[in-house]
Amino acid sequence: MSPRPGFVLNVDRAYPGTLFWHGEGFRLEKLPEGSRVIYPPEPLRALGDPIAAIDDALDNPTGDSPPLDDLLFSNMKLTIAFDDVSLPLPPMEAPDVRSQVIERVLERAAAAGVQDVVLIAALALHRRMTASELRHAVGSRVYDSFYPQGLLLQHDAEDPNGISFLGKTDQGEEVEISKRAAESDLIIYVNINLVSMDGGHKSVATGLSSYRSLRHHHNVDTMVHSRSFMDMRHSELHSSNWRMGKLIKDAGIKIFQIETTLNNNTFPKQFGFLQKREWEWNLRDRTAFLASSKSLAVTPPWLARNIFSQIRSPYGLTGIHGGEVEAVHAETLKNVFRQQLVHVEGQSDILTMGLPFVGPYNVNSIMNPILVYCLGLGYFFNMYRNKPLVRQGGVVIMSHPTRPEFDPVFHPSYIDFFDNVLSETKDPKEIEKRFEKSFAEDPWYIHLYRTGHAYHGVHPFYMWYWGAHALDHLGAVIILGGDPKTVNRLGFMAASTMNDALAMASQYVGTSPSITHLHSPPLLMAEVQ
Amino acid sequence: MAGRSKFTLRGRMPFPVSRPTWPADVPRSIPKSKLGANFRTEWSRTLIARIARAIITELVTKPGVKIVASPTVTGVDRIAHLRSPVIFAANHASHLDTPLLLTSLPERFRHKTAVGAGADYFFDKAWKAYLWSFLLAAIPIERHKVSRRSSDLALSVIKDGWNLVLFPEGGRTPDGFAREFKGGVAQLALKTDTVVVPVYIGGTYEIYGKNSSRMRPGVSAVNFGHPLSPSGKDAREFVREIQAAVEHLADEVHSDYWSAQKRRGLGSTPSLQNPQPQSWIADWKRPRVADQQSETKRRWPRLPIINKPI
Numbered sequence: 091m092s093p094r095p096g097f098v099l100n101v102d103r104a105y106p107g108t109l110f111w112h113g114e115g116f117r118l119e120k121l122p123e124g125s126r127v128i129y130p131p132e133p134l135r136a137l138g139d140p141i142a143a144i145d146d147a148l149d150n151p152t153g154d155s156p157p158l159d160d161l162l163f164s165n166m167k168l169t170i171a172f173d174d175v176s177l178p179l180p181p182m183e184a185p186d187v188r189s190q191v192i193e194r195v196l197e198r199a200a201a202a203g204v205q206d207v208v209l210i211a212a213l214a215l216h217r218r219m220t221a222s223e224l225r226h227a228v229g230s231r232v233y234d235s236f237y238p239q240g241l242l243l244q245h246d247a248e249d250p251n252g253i254s255f256l257g258k259t260d261q262g263e264e265v266e267i268s269k270r271a272a273e274s275d276l277i278i279y280v281n282i283n284l285v286s287m288d289g290g291h292k293s294v295a296t297g298l299s300s301y302r303s304l305r306h307h308h309n310v311d312t313m314v315h316s317r318s319f320m321d322m323r324h325s326e327l328h329s330s331n332w333r334m335g336k337l338i339k340d341a342g343i344k345i346f347q348i349e350t351t352l353n354n355n356t357f358p359k360q361f362g363f364l365q366k367r368e369w370e371w372n373l374r375d376r377t378a379f380l381a382s383s384k385s386l387a388v389t390p391p392w393l394a395r396n397i398f399s400q401i402r403s404p405y406g407l408t409g410i411h412g413g414e415v416e417a418v419h420a421e422t423l424k425n426v427f428r429q430q431l432v433h434v435e436g437q438s439d440i441l442t443m444g445l446p447f448v449g450p451y452n453v454n455s456i457m458n459p460i461l462v463y464c465l466g467l468g469y470f471f472n473m474y475r476n477k478p479l480v481r482q483g484g485v486v487i488m489s490h491p492t493r494p495e496f497d498p499v500f501h502p503s504y505i506d507f508f509d510n511v512l513s514e515t516k517d518p519k520e521i522e523k524r525f526e527k528s529f530a531e532d533p534w535y536i537h538l539y540r541t542g543h544a545y546h547g548v549h550p551f552y553m554w555y556w557g558a559h560a561l562d563h564l565g566a567v568i569i570l571g572g573d574p575k576t577v578n579r580l581g582f583m584a585a586s587t588m589n590d591a592l593a594m595a596s597q598y599v600g601t602s603p604s605i606t607h608l609h610s611p612p613l614l615m616a617e618v619q
Numbered sequence: 620m621a622g623r624s625k626f627t628l629r630g631r632m633p634f635p636v637s638r639p640t641w642p643a644d645v646p647r648s649i650p651k652s653k654l655g656a657n658f659r660t661e662w663s664r665t666l667i668a669r670i671a672r673a674i675i676t677e678l679v680t681k682p683g684v685k686i687v688a689s690p691t692v693t694g695v696d697r698i699a700h701l702r703s704p705v706i707f708a709a710n711h712a713s714h715l716d717t718p719l720l721l722t723s724l725p726e727r728f729r730h731k732t733a734v735g736a737g738a739d740y741f742f743d744k745a746w747k748a749y750l751w752s753f754l755l756a757a758i759p760i761e762r763h764k765v766s767r768r769s770s771d772l773a774l775s776v777i778k779d780g781w782n783l784v785l786f787p788e789g790g791r792t793p794d795g796f797a798r799e800f801k802g803g804v805a806q807l808a809l810k811t812d813t814v815v816v817p818v819y820i821g822g823t824y825e826i827y828g829k830n831s832s833r834m835r836p837g838v839s840a841v842n843f844g845h846p847l848s849p850s851g852k853d854a855r856e857f858v859r860e861i862q863a864a865v866e867h868l869a870d871e872v873h874s875d876y877w878s879a880q881k882r883r884g885l886g887s888t889p890s891l892q893n894p895q896p897q898s899w900i901a902d903w904k905r906p907r908v909a910d911q912q913s914e915t916k917r918r919w920p921r922l923p924i925i926n927k928p929i
Contacts, residue, residue, distance in 0.1 A: 140700055141845065185696030193876075200880035207877075230693065235877035 093132035096432035096614055101125040106368050108607055109379075110444030110489045112571055113457060114394035115386040116379065117444065117489055118368075119588045125605035126438065128479075129367055130614035133355035134429050136406020140187070144194045147348065147410045153417025158195070158346055161276050164203035169274040170195060171212045171245075171298055175223045176450035177282040178352055183402040187350050189229030191280045191410070195348075196232065208270055209236055211244045212279070212297025214304065215539070215546035216451070217500050218244045223454070243270075247300045247546070248536050256341045259333040263306035268298040272343060281349045285473075285613065286320045286426045289349050290419035291335025292328065299334075301530055301548060306330055310518040313558045318472035320615060322423070335415060348412040351425035352405040354612035361401070364611050391493065398447045399454050430615040434479065437618060439603035440595055441480035442570075442588075443470045444610060445490040451545065451553070456497045459576050460504050460553050462490050467567065468556030470608060474616045479606050483565040485595040487585070492572035494579075499543055503535050507550035508579065516581035518558040526551050565598040654748055656738040656761045656768045663752040664733070664781065672756065673730045680754075681722040687836045688715055688826055691908075692723045694843035694868070698816055701846055703731060704777045706815045708804045708861050710797045710869070710891060711786035713823035713831075715839075717755055720784055720820060723841040732782040735760040735773065737790065756781075760803070762789050770807065777811045787861065791829040795905055797865075797891035805849065805858040814846040817861050819868035822908030840908045842868040866891050873906035 099105070101121050108127055110117040121127070137143045148158040155161075162168070172188050175181070192209070199207055209228065211219055224242065225233040236242035245268055246252055254272035256265045271277050271294070279297075283289045296304065306312075307330035313319065315326040322328035338345070357364045361382070363375035371379065386394050409425035411418045447457060449465040457465070466488040471478065480486060496505045511525050526548060529535065535547025560567075567582040568591045577584035585591035595603065608614070634640070641647055651657065662668060684690065698705070705728065709720055717734050724732060738759035742748040751757040758776060761769040777783055785807075787800035808815050822839030844864045849857050870879035870888050882888050895901040 138700065141697075185699055189696070196877065197880055200877070200884035203881075203884055205881065229696065231871065231876035235875040241877075 093134055096129050096131040096430075098432065098434055099127045099129060101127060108609065109364070109368055110442075110570075111446040111610060112444060112489045113491045114389075114391060114398055114447045115491075116383045117571070118379075118383075119442075119489075121442070121588070121605060121607060122592070125607060126434075127607045127609050128432050128434060128614060128616055129609050130354060130432065130612050131429060133353040133365070133406065133612075134408045136353055136355075136408060137410075140190055140407045140410075141194065143407065143410050144191055147412040148194065148198065151346070151413030152411045152421055153414030155346065155413035155417075158278075158412065159198055159202065161344070161346060162199055162202035162204055163275075164205070166204055166206065166275040167273065168199055168204050168207045168276055168278070169210060169268075169271045170207065170278045170280065171210045171268075171271060171294065172227065172280040173282050173288075173293070173297070174211050174213050174216055175219045175227065175453045176216060177288065178284045178403065178405060179448050179450060179453070180356070180398075180401045180403050181223075181226060181453065182352070182405045183358075184226065185229060186227050187282060187352070187405075187407055188227050188280050189232060191348055191350065192228055192232055195278055195280070207236075207241065209242045210268060210271065210298065211242075212293065213245045213247070214297050214299060215247055215301065215549055215552075217539070217543045217545045220454075220543060245298055246540055247304075248540050253300045256343075257337055259330075259337050261306075261330070261333060263330060263334060264302055265295070265334045265337045266300040266303040267294060267338065267343075271298050272341075274343075276344045276346060278346045278348065281347070283349050283351050283422045283426055285430075285469075286322070286423055286615065287325075287327075287472075289347075289422055290322065290328065290331065291338075291415055292331045293347065293415075294338060294345055295331045295334035301546065303334070305530075305548075308552045308555065310522050310555050310558045313518075313555045314562050316472075317559060318474050318478070319559075320472050321475045332416075339415075345415055346412060347415040347418045348410065349418050349422040350407060351409040351422055351429070353408045354429055355406055356403050356612045358401065358404055391491075391495065395447065395456065427615065430613055431475075431617050432614050434606070434616045434618045437477060437479060437481040438484065438606040439481060439599035440485045440487060440592070440605045441471070441478075442487045442605060442607045443489070445470070445488050446611065451549070452497070452500070455500045456495050457490075458496045458501055458504055458508070459492050459494060459580055460508060460550050461501075462488075462492050462569070462572075463580055464553035464556045466490070466557075467560035467564075468553065470610070471557070471560040473608065473614065474618050477618045478563060479608065479616050479618055480564065482563055483598065484563075485566045485568060485598050485603075486560070486564055487568045487570055487588075487591045487595065489570040490572060492569050492576050492580075492584075494573060494576045500545060501550070502538055502544050503529055503532070503547040504545070504550045507554075511550075512579050512581075516561075518555055518561065521551065521554060566595065568594055654745060655742050656759045656766050658738075658742045658748045658752070658759050660752045660756075660758050660772070663756050664776075664779070668753060668756075669730055672753065675754065676722065676729065680718050684715070684718050684722050687834055688719055688823065688839040689837070690719055690723060690839045690841055692841045692843075693872075695725055697845050698725065698728075698843055701814070701816070703728065703782050704780055704811070704813055705782045705846065706777070706804060706808055706813050707732070707782065707784045707818050708787050708800075708815050708865070709784070709818035709820050710792075710865055711788050711790065712792045712795065712820065713827045713829070714791070715823045715827050715834075716786070716791075716820050717784065719823060719839060719841060720818060721755065728782050731780070732756065732784055733758050733776050735783060735785040737762045738766075738769065739763065760785075770803075770810075773807050774811060777807070777813055783807075787858065792824065793829050794893065795824045795828065795902065796893035799892065800858050800862040800865075802854050802858050804861065805854040808849040808857065809852070809854055812849065814848050815857075815861055816846050817844040817864035817868060818842065819844075819865050819872060821869060821872050825907060838908055840872045842872050844868045862891075863888070869906075872908065
């Protein structure tokens with residue numbers, strides 16, 4: 091049976107209730123009759139033989155690119171860059187698709203007699219991956235061969251000797267990338283495209299760049315003009331990256347881009363109910379839901395986090411393309427939309443969403459309040475094409491405990507951002523103007539980024555800018571089940587029940603608002619007409 | 620003078636207590652043996668036998684193998700997408716290889732895998748034939764002559780959707796070096812159009828090699844390779860490909876993935892066969908799994924040597 095497409099359901103009296111993620115737990119909410127719930131398509135069928143698909147992508151490249159074997163020669167300098175721990179979410183079951191691709195590439199490089207090979211995790215300003223995360227991403231065989239030799243590196247955007255300045259775009263954007271990559275005869279970039287924002291020129295132009303280069307598109311103005319940043323046709327974030335990509339190409343740097351897409355088979359059998367529509371839950375699903383939601387409600391957050399961080403997703407590969415960056419990305423986007431796109435008629439007054447335990451920046455860590463904000467108003471709000479799911483001046487109700495908890499190792503600058511910046515102002519423009527530079531250039535944060543596992547000092551600012559478009563668009567944001575004091579610091583309102591949240595929203599959208607719920611998991615993207 | 624013993628030299632009771640011997644001049648029709656290659660093993664692949672075997676494999680064989688051979692299993696990801704039937708072709712150094720390989724297989728293969736075993740060695744007596752067909756789902760393979768019965772049996776096992784473990788060398792190595800792979804595995808793969816997964820098993824010769832009088836618990840390695848498709852190949856070419864793949868997997872275990880890849884690219888993957896027969900030097904240089912694993916098995920950190928001035 092072929093997978094069923096996504097659809098929009100109108101809530102009626104017989105509707106059993108809607109599952110909401112609530113951080114490391116779940117809520118079952120009864121939305122008012124007449125509300126709409128957008129359900130994602132079912133997982134697409136995975137490719138039967140991923141290795142054959144990888145070989146095919148390398149032998150028959152997309153766009154104006156020769157096959158990979160023709161680009162490899164014995165005394166060349168080869169750099170293989172790959173996406174970091176922020177993809178996919180949750181981490182996928184072994185073997186990670188990156189490891190499969192990297193091995194096939196290395197086997198060809200070895201056959202061509204290439205000796206000088208370096209692997210680089212394209213971190214940009216993300217935290218350095220731990221040894222076990224690196225091992226999972228590239229696979230044990232590659233890790234054991236390259237890491238002890240110092241040939242498996244993590245990109246260091248603050249290394250004064252490790253960054254090359256390539257020039258300025260016609261818009262005056264400075265372009266810098268990793269020196270090793272810039273000096274290589276060929277960069278092979280291995281990507282995982284979980285959402286449509288990923289990939290394309292963003293892979294190298296962002297993943298291997300520096301703060302000096304990133305600030306040209308990671309800023310409030312760009313984000314407000316990216317409507318949405320999941321739709322590259324209307325995303326200033328992508329336009330800037332594409333300009334940089336062109337400059338990189340014109341500088342003579344050769345890139346063989348390999349992009350992969352996964353289906354949305356996100357959870358293993360134990361959490362099968364998360365993948366199903368509520369009215370199709372059988373006895374096993376209902377038992378699993380009750381057992382997990384009741385036990386998680388009394389589980390300390392640290393333990394619940396540990397349990398959830400063990401989840402490995404049984405994602406299946408739905409497509410792989412290799413070759414010229416733009417042509418490859420065009421094919422990749424088709425695959426992403428084939429899995430995620432749902433057509434929706436018109437906007438609504440209220441958009442509701444449940445936020446999960448993990449986002450791109452808290453893998454194996456705590457979802458702190460700034461990341462809650464970013465996941466809801468940055469990522470979920472922007473999962474649209476054409477226009478947002480909620481009208482201008484509408485309300486977003488998102489469900490998450492939003493505890494004032496931070497990971498001091500991974501997110502040190504977030505703590506200061508929350509305490510010192512958000513206590514002064516919530517306005518992204520003002521925050522950018524008054525505080526960004528001091529955090530970005532703070533030597534202690536730079537030290538922690540370069541030597542520990544800390545996100546760069548400027549990273550919490552980017553998280554705040556990520557939601558700038560939503561802040562600009564919305565009338566109010568309500569966090570359902572959030573810690574009131576913490577939610578207030580974010581500049582939002584906290585509600586303890588859905589009825590309370592709807593009552594609070596009524597002052598912005600009236601007493602009989604239209605409501606749309608973005609059902610997650612798994613991920614979906616709304617095409618709003 | 621000592622009295623005549625009631626027992627013959629072979630320990631049997633004398634006639635008429637035991638069976639009579641047959642006079643040489645009297646013609647006799649010899650009944651067809653039900654042992655060796657003729658032993659019927661269908662019962663060992665029934666559901667009841669599989670369940671009983673699975674219980675023993677999980678509760679006895681697997682923990683036993685872990686205690687004796689401490690295996691490090693790698694390359695399972697290379698066969699993650701494979702579906703049965705599959706032929707696993709491995710080098711062979713010890714009786715431990717079969718339980719080690721079976722317990723290292725992913726679960727979806729483990730309990731539906733038969734093992735090709737020498738008909739002359741494992742099926743020569745009724746108790747052995749029943750024991751090995753039950754414990755290992757062994758099927759008799761004629762090693763020293765071409766046998767229609769053996770090849771038909773292997774074919775039918777694969778056609779029934781069972782996986783098959785074969786040791787293409789045809790027996791255990793007497794000296795720790797592999798012998799040339801025989802063509803049976805390639806012919807079977809070609810006839811059934813079944814992929815072959817090359818497997819390298821290391822370390823078992825040191826634990827319980829052919830000439831060992833007892834087991835010496837140690838460390839071992841099992842490394843699975845990418846499946847090899849027989850399509851469009853002839854048997855000779857394919858068996859060489861299987862042997863080269865096993866040698867490459869051995870190189871991976873004894874060095875590292877990238878070094879092994881580079882050597883393969885240059886065509887200099889070390890052979891598993893003895894380069895200098897009759898020479899102690901080759902044996903001295905033969906890579907051993909224990910050498911690779913000694914660092915990871917250390918219970919205590921290696922302390923820096925401090926040179927104090929005297």
